[in-house]
Amino acid sequence: MSFIEVKQISKTFRVAKKKSGLKEAFKSFIKREYLDVVAVDDISFSIEKGEIVGYIGPNGAGKSTTIKILSGILNPDSGECKIAGMTPWKERVKYVKKIGVVFGQKSQLWWDIPAEDTFDLLKDIYDIPEEEYQATKKDLIKRLNLEDIINIPVRQLSLGQRMRCEIAASLLHNPEILFLDEPTIGLDAVSKQLVRDFIKKLNKEKKTTIILTSHDMSDITTLAKRIILIGKGKVLYDGSLKKLRDKYDTETHVNIRTKDKLSIRKKGITSKNKTRDGYELVVNTKILSISELLMNLSKKILIDDIDIEQDTIDHIIVKLYEDYKI
Amino acid sequence: MKLYFKSLGMHLKAELEYRVNFILSFLSQILIFFTSYFVIIALFTKFDNIKGFTMYEVLLCFSIIQFGFAFNEVFARGIDRFDKLIIKGDFDRLLLRPKSIILQVLCSDSDFVKTARIIQAIIVLIIAIMNLSIHWNIMKVITLILMLISACVIFFGIFLVAASYCFYTVQGLEVRNVFTDGGKHMAQYPIGVFSKGFVVFFTFIIPYAFVNYYPLLYLLGKLDSPIYGLSPLLVIIYLIPCIIIFYMGMKRYSSVGS
Numbered sequence: 001m002s003f004i005e006v007k008q009i010s011k012t013f014r015v016a017k018k019k020s021g022l023k024e025a026f027k028s029f030i031k032r033e034y035l036d037v038v039a040v041d042d043i044s045f046s047i048e049k050g051e052i053v054g055y056i057g058p059n060g061a062g063k064s065t066t067i068k069i070l071s072g073i074l075n076p077d078s079g080e081c082k083i084a085g086m087t088p089w090k091e092r093v094k095y096v097k098k099i100g101v102v103f104g105q106k107s108q109l110w111w112d113i114p115a116e117d118t119f120d121l122l123k124d125i126y127d128i129p130e131e132e133y134q135a136t137k138k139d140l141i142k143r144l145n146l147e148d149i150i151n152i153p154v155r156q157l158s159l160g161q162r163m164r165c166e167i168a169a170s171l172l173h174n175p176e177i178l179f180l181d182e183p184t185i186g187l188d189a190v191s192k193q194l195v196r197d198f199i200k201k202l203n204k205e206k207k208t209t210i211i212l213t214s215h216d217m218s219d220i221t222t223l224a225k226r227i228i229l230i231g232k233g234k235v236l237y238d239g240s241l242k243k244l245r246d247k248y249d250t251e252t253h254v255n256i257r258t259k260d261k262l263s264i265r266k267k268g269i270t271s272k273n274k275t276r277d278g279y280e281l282v283v284n285t286k287i288l289s290i291s292e293l294l295m296n297l298s299k300k301i302l303i304d305d306i307d308i309e310q311d312t313i314d315h316i317i318v319k320l321y322e323d324y325k326i
Numbered sequence: 327m328k329l330y331f332k333s334l335g336m337h338l339k340a341e342l343e344y345r346v347n348f349i350l351s352f353l354s355q356i357l358i359f360f361t362s363y364f365v366i367i368a369l370f371t372k373f374d375n376i377k378g379f380t381m382y383e384v385l386l387c388f389s390i391i392q393f394g395f396a397f398n399e400v401f402a403r404g405i406d407r408f409d410k411l412i413i414k415g416d417f418d419r420l421l422l423r424p425k426s427i428i429l430q431v432l433c434s435d436s437d438f439v440k441t442a443r444i445i446q447a448i449i450v451l452i453i454a455i456m457n458l459s460i461h462w463n464i465m466k467v468i469t470l471i472l473m474l475i476s477a478c479v480i481f482f483g484i485f486l487v488a489a490s491y492c493f494y495t496v497q498g499l500e501v502r503n504v505f506t507d508g509g510k511h512m513a514q515y516p517i518g519v520f521s522k523g524f525v526v527f528f529t530f531i532i533p534y535a536f537v538n539y540y541p542l543l544y545l546l547g548k549l550d551s552p553i554y555g556l557s558p559l560l561v562i563i564y565l566i567p568c569i570i571i572f573y574m575g576m577k578r579y580s581s582v583g584s
Contacts (some may be wrong), residue, residue: 073421075580089580093424101422108419110342121336124329125423125430153343 001173002046009079010064011040039065041233048205054214056223058321060231063213065293067179071101084176097126100170107162108169109154115165119172123137126173133172143198145152145197160191167195180212184219217314229320237322248316252290253309254281260301299308329425333433340411348439354475363450377519383546387538389451394477395510396443400484404434408489425574439466460545461532469555476537476558483568484509484532493575509534516542527570534558
C-alpha cells in the first residue's frame with residue numbers, strides 16, 4: 001500500500017450550454033441544455049512517501065480538479081483514493097491537518113495585516129501547540145528569509161515576498177504532504193530559485209511528499225524526478241523524467257554559419273533549411289551521431305561557426321502534447 | 327470560540343488600517359439609519375396608532391429587529407457576504423482547514439462600522455421603553471432579553487439559508503434579499519398589523535412572530551400568559567433546519583464544484 005493511492009478516479013461536471021444571441025438566451029431560459037464535461041477520466045497512480053511528483057498537462061487538462069480531489073475539496077463521481085490511510089473527502093477535518101496547499105494564484109494571507117498575524121491565526125486553526133509553533137515559525141522565517149517582511153501588511157509586499165509568506169503559512173502545521181499549484185507563477189528568477197531551493201530542502205530533510213503542478217518546466221526539471229502527464233482528463237505518461245527525455249529527446253538542432261554551399265543527404269538528417277548566413281539541420285541523434293555529422297561537414301565546407309542545441313524540456317512537452325493530440 | 331474572537335480582533339485591526347474611511351462610514355451609518363426611525367415618527371404624527379399599536383410600541387418592536395439584524399451584520403458578516411466567498415474561490419480554502427465550516431465562515435469577515443446600528447437600536451430601545459408604561463417584573467425582563475437574543479438567532483438562521491443558496495448558483499442573488507431585507511422590513515412592525523396570511527407565514531415559515539409579536543404582546547400586557555413571554559425560545563428550534571440546509575448545500579458543492 002503506497003502512501004498515496006489513487007484508483008480509477010473520474011469526475012464529470014455538468015455545464016449549462018450557452019449559445020450567443022438573444023433568441024438562444026430566451027430558449028435556454030425556458031429549457032436548459034446541459035453539457036457533460038469530463039474533467040478527470042479514470043485516473044490511477046500511486047505515490048510513495050517522500051517523493052516529489054510533477055503533475056503536468058496543458059490548461060484544462062484536469063490538473064486542478066485532481067488537486068481538488070486529492071485535497072478533499074471535491075469528491076469524485078467514482079473511484080477510490082487513500083492518502084495516509086484516509087479518504088480525503090470523507091474524513092475532511094482529520095485529513096486536512098496532514099496536508100498543506102499552496103495555490104499560486106490565490107492568497108490565503110490577510111490582505112491588510114502583516115503575515116505574522118495570519119500565522120498566529122493559523123496556529124489556532126490547526127491547534128498547534130505553542131512551543132512547536134514558535135519553533136516551526138522560527139525555522140521557516142530563517143529558511144525563507146522572512147525576517148524583514150513578516151511585519152509588513154501583505155498588500156505592500158512584492159509578489160515574490162508574498163509567495164514566500166504563502167508557503168510558510170502552508171507549512172506551519174508541519175504537513176506530511178504539500179500540494180503546490182503553480183508556486184512560481186509570476187515570480188522573478190531570484191525568487192523562483194529561492195522557492196525551488198527551499199522546496200528541495202524541505203523534501204530532503206523532512207521527507208515531505210510533494211505534488212507540484214507548474215507550467216514552468218524548469219520548476220519540474222529542477223524539483224521532480226518523476227512526472228505524471230495528463231491531458232483531457234487521462235494519464236498519458238507516468239514515469240521518470242529521464243526516460244521521457246530518452247524517448248523524445250532525439251532531435252538536435254545544428255546551426256551552421258558558413259559562406260559555402262552545402263549539399264548533404266544522409267540518413268538521420270530530418271530537415272535542412274537555409275538560414276540568413278548558413279544552414280539549420282535537424283538531426284536524429286539515434287541514427288546519426290553529432291561527431292559523425294561534424295566529420296562529414298568539415299570535409300565539405302568551411303564552418304565559420306556552429307551552434308548545437310538540444311531539445312529543451314518545453315519542446316518535449318509540446319511534442320508530447322502533439323503526439324497525444326491534446 | 328477563542329479562534330472566533332481572535333479573528334474578530336484581526337478584522338478590527340484590518341479595518342482600522344483605513345482610519346478616515348472607518349470614521350466616515352461610522353458616521354454615515356448613524357445618519358442613514360436614524361432616517362428610518364424618523365419615518366416611523368412621521369407616520370405617527372398622522373395616525374396615533376396602527377391597529378392598536380402606539381408609536382413607542384412600534385419603535386420597541388422596530389429596534390429589537392434592527393438590533394438582531396445589525397448584530398448579525400457585525401458578527402456574522404461572513405455569512406451575509408457568503409456569495410463573495412464562493413465567487414472568489416476562498417471557500418475552497420476553508421475546506422482545507424480542520425475546523426467547522428460555519429465557524430470559519432463566521433471568522434471570515436465582519437463589519438465593525440455596523441456597530442453604529444447596534445448602538446442606535448439600543449438607544450431607540452431605551453427611549454421606547456422609557457416612554458411605555460410596562461409593569462416590569464422578572465419574567466418581563468427575561469422576555470425582553472429573549473426577544474433580543476432570538477432576533478439575533480432568527481437573522482442568523484435566515485442568513486444561513488440565504489448563504490446556502492450560493493451553493494447552487496451565485497446568480498440572481500436578489501432573490502435571497504426578499505427573505506433577508508424584505509423580511510426585516512416586514513418584521514419591523516408588529517406582525518399583527520398585517521393580514522392573516524402574513525401572520526401565518528411569519529409564524530410558521532419564518533417565525534418572526536415569536537421574536538417580536540407574541541412576546542411583545544406579553545410585554546405590553548396585551549396577553550397574560552407567560553408562555554408567550556417564553557415563545558422566543560422556539561426560534562432556536564428554527565435554527566436546526568437552517569444548519570441542515572447549509573450542510574446539504576455544502577455537500578452539493580463538493581460534488582459539483584463551482
